[in-house]
Amino acid sequence: xxxxxxxxxxxxxxxxxxxxxxxxxxxxxxxxxxxxxxxxxxxxxxxxxxxxxxxxxxxxxxxxxxxxxxxxxxxxxxxxxxxxxxxxxxxxxxxxxxxxxxxxxxxxxxxxxxxxxxxxxxxxxxxxxxxxxxxxxxxxxxxxxxxxxxxxxxxxxxxxxxxxxxxxxxxxxxxxxxxxxxxxxxxxxxxxxxxxxxxxxxxxxxxxxxxxxxxxxxxxxxxxxxxxxxxxxxxxxxxxxxxxxxxxxxxxxxxxxxxxxxxxxxxxxxxxxxxxxxxxxxxxxxxxxxxxxxxxxxxxxxxxxxxxxxxxxxxxxxxxxxxxxxxxxxxxxxxxxxxxxxxxxxxxxxxxxxxxxxxxxxxxxxxxxxxxxxxxxxxxxxxxxxxxxxxxxxxxxxxxxxxxxxxxxxxxxxxxxxxxxxxxxxxxxxxxxxxxxxxxxxxxxxxxxxxxxxxxxxxxxxxxxxxxxxxxxxxxxxxxxxxxxxxxxxxxxxxxxxxxxxxxxx
Numbered sequence: 324x325x326x327x328x329x330x331x332x333x334x335x336x337x338x339x340x341x342x343x344x345x346x347x348x349x350x351x352x353x354x355x356x357x358x359x360x361x362x363x364x365x366x367x368x369x370x371x372x373x374x375x376x377x378x379x380x381x382x383x384x385x386x387x388x389x390x391x392x393x394x395x396x397x398x399x400x401x402x403x404x405x406x407x408x409x410x411x412x413x414x415x416x417x418x419x420x421x422x423x424x425x426x427x428x429x430x431x432x433x434x435x436x437x438x439x440x441x442x443x444x445x446x447x448x449x450x451x452x453x454x455x456x457x458x459x460x461x462x463x464x465x466x467x468x469x470x471x472x473x474x475x476x477x478x479x480x481x482x483x484x485x486x487x488x489x490x491x492x493x494x495x496x497x498x499x500x501x502x503x504x505x506x507x508x509x510x511x512x513x514x515x516x517x518x519x520x521x522x523x524x525x526x527x528x529x530x531x532x533x534x535x536x537x538x539x540x541x542x543x544x545x546x547x548x549x550x551x552x553x554x555x556x557x558x559x560x561x562x563x564x565x566x567x568x569x570x571x572x573x574x575x576x577x578x579x580x581x582x583x584x585x586x587x588x589x590x591x592x593x594x595x596x597x598x599x600x601x602x603x604x605x606x607x608x609x610x611x612x613x614x615x616x617x618x619x620x621x622x623x624x625x626x627x628x629x630x631x632x633x634x635x636x637x638x639x640x641x642x643x644x645x646x647x648x649x650x651x652x653x654x655x656x657x658x659x660x661x662x663x664x665x666x667x668x669x670x671x672x673x674x675x676x677x678x679x680x681x682x683x684x685x686x687x688x689x690x691x692x693x694x695x696x697x698x699x700x701x702x703x704x705x706x707x708x709x710x711x712x713x714x715x716x717x718x719x720x721x722x723x724x725x726x727x728x729x730x731x732x733x734x735x736x737x738x739x740x741x742x743x744x745x746x747x748x749x750x751x752x753x754x755x756x757x758x759x760x761x762x763x764x765x766x767x768x769x770x771x772x773x774x775x776x777x778x779x780x781x782x783x784x785x786x787x788x789x790x791x792x793x794x795x796x797x798x799x800x801x802x803x804x805x806x807x808x809x810x811x812x813x814x815x816x817x818x819x820x821x822x823x824x825x826x827x828x829x
Contacts, residue, residue: 327359328537331385331392332527334366335377338600338609339384341661342542342574342583345626349571350540351390352627352649359537363395364530365406368520378406384597384611388619389642402534407526414521417529417559418482418514422462426558427514429480430461431473450510453488482515484524484551484558492550497538497569497651504550512551524548528555536566540651543570569651572630573658583661585609593663597622616689616715617666621673625666630659639672667714674713682706686719690727693720697727704809708801722800726809731796733822735829737788742826746785753786754819763812765804772804793822 331347333339354361363385365378382397394400404410421427430451432440440459441449456463461483462470474480490506514525521529531539549568556565573582577591588595588609598611612622620642627645628638631654640648674682683699683706690697697705709723725731753775760771776786791803794815800806807815 325537326535327354327357328362328535329354329359329540330362330364330531330534330536331390332364332366332530332541333381334369334372334523335374335381336369336372337374337377337602338585338596338598339381340583340585341595341597341612341626344384344388344597344622345574345629346540346542346571347385347390348388348623348626349631349649349651349654352645353538353540353651354393355646356649360393360400361390362400362402362534362536363392363398363405364534365396366523366526367406367408368516368522368526370408370518370520380598380600387597387613388623390623407530408520410526410530411519411521413533414515414525414529415519418521418525421484421514421555421558422482424558425485427482427484428456428462429470429474430459430483430511430513431465431478431480432460436460451483452486452510453507456483456485456511479517481513481517483511484514484555486511486551486554492553494549494553494568496546496549497567498572498654499546499570499656502546502549504547506550506554509550514555524551524555528552528559528561531566532556532559532561532564535564538569539566540569540571543572546570569654572655574629575658575660577661577663582658587661591663593666614717616717616719617670618673618685618716621670622666624673625669629661630655638669671714674710674716677710679703679706679710682710685716689716689720695727701727701809708805708809712801725795725797725800726806729814729818729821731818731822733796733825734792734798737792737798738826738829741785741789742829746789747823749779749781749786750789751823752779753790754816757812758816760812763808763815765802765808768804768807789826793826794818 329350331350333343351361353359363382365381367373367378378396385391392398394402394405396405418427422429436459437451440451440455444450444455451459458464463485465473486509487506491503492506493501493503496502512524513522515521530536549570553565556562575581576583576587583595585595589607594610594612594615594617596609596611597613599614600609600611601607602609613619623642623645624638624640627640627649631649633640633648634653677685680703683702686706687702690702705719705723705726709719712722713719753772756771756775757768760767772786775781776783787803788798791798791800794806794810810818
């Protein structure tokens with residue numbers, strides 16, 4: 324059986340979009356399920372759109388997610404180099420081969436001449452194809468001598484694929500079934516640019532062939548280009564080595580039409596990149612899933628189900644589960660709508676099953692970034708008590724801040740409602756009782772406070788809210804007695820003193 328070899332081939336023209344992450348994930352799952360190889364190939368042939376730092380960003384993102392390539396720019400392998408800008412001489416050789424066989428040709432048209440052709444042709448026929456190529460400046464319309472002269476004089480040219488007329492190009496897509504295109508709908512794509520760099524179409528085909536790629540799993544935006552690629556395989560004589568194609572559905576906006584964009588993330592307040600990215604051109608920082616507080620495992624689980632249906636009710640999948648269950652045949656054809664609330668739900672499920680030590684370790688960078696120095700032992704205790712209350716790791720800073728920051732903002736609505744004469748007297752009596760308590764364990768505090776309320780015929784609703792607000796600033800939070808135990812006696816009594824003086828001032 325032919326070895327399964329797949330590639331994730333992003334272009335370093337900006338940050339890795341979450342849709343690209345899903346593509347990488349599906350390639351990774353398919354490779355691992357079939358004991359195959361997962362390659363990373365950097366497709367940097369478009370030097371005009373190259374963005375400094377983008378390649379490193381892509382690699383860091385895959386590393387954070389645990390999608391480690393078996394072969395790639397930093398991993399090596401028998402197919403080096405894995406960066407297309409380092410393979411320039413290879414593509415020129417194959418472009419020449421296509422010209423020699425009559426399946427491609429030189430084109431010397433200037434940008435102005437191309438614009439004129441499109442203007443005269445109108446929108447319906449404004450493309451470089453069989454209907455226009457004979458009237459343009461290329462090796463099909465010029466004499467051999469003239470072409471050789473122009474090349475010798477250094478006149479810039481591109482190489483274009485020569486699309487045949489009146490053919491139906493058909494291929495099988497593992498998601499969409501049989502797909503057909505009329506060759507008359509296709510244009511003579513540029514396959515080699517004036518700088519000697521290939522376009523996506525040539526580089527993609529040559530690299531997939533030389534790297535022995537068995538399956539191409541990519542976004543549906545490349546579906547319309549596949550007809551050109553099928554022709555290139557035929558023209559090269561590589562039809563028997565042509566990979567199986569799979570085109571993935573779009574990830575759609577949360578609301579409205581169209582695919583998810585970085586601007587949607589900015590507008591709706593959620594991440595669309597795995598890691599934070601500073602866009603120099605817009606002088607804007609975009610936070611990633613990591614900085615928002617998502618776990619990489621939860622992010623992958625969420626993305627796996629964004630376009631793939633396992634056919635069961637199961638939603639939580641470990642990586643091993645995903646590798647076992649994944650099937651290209653169960654990828655859906657229609658677009659999958661992005662739902663940030665569902666992403667948070669997945670993250671919460673993963674937080675709940677984390678060990679306390681591992682959760683504390685995951686929380687530590689966020690605590691430090693917020694400027695707090697929390698001892699490891701305390702952080703583990705807080706991880707235990709806060710775990711059920713977290714959707715995102717970043718929630719911890721807001722919801723647990725009162726444990727390590729004495730500067731509280733108090734819920735004044737509760738204070739005005741509850742800080743009445745009888746309650747003030749009773750709360751002060753309770754504080755005096757706590758001052759004389761040596762055992763500040765949550766079990767003993769529970770007993771003391773419940774006995775106090777019962778013995779004095781009091782209501783929990785008049786005492787507990789004031790105690791909680793005095794200690795945490797808010798009515799919401801983890802178990803009150805566990806909170807008091809973690810804060811410790813000295814901190815609890817100090818906060819009562821500060822809080823009650825503030826309550827009196829309102």
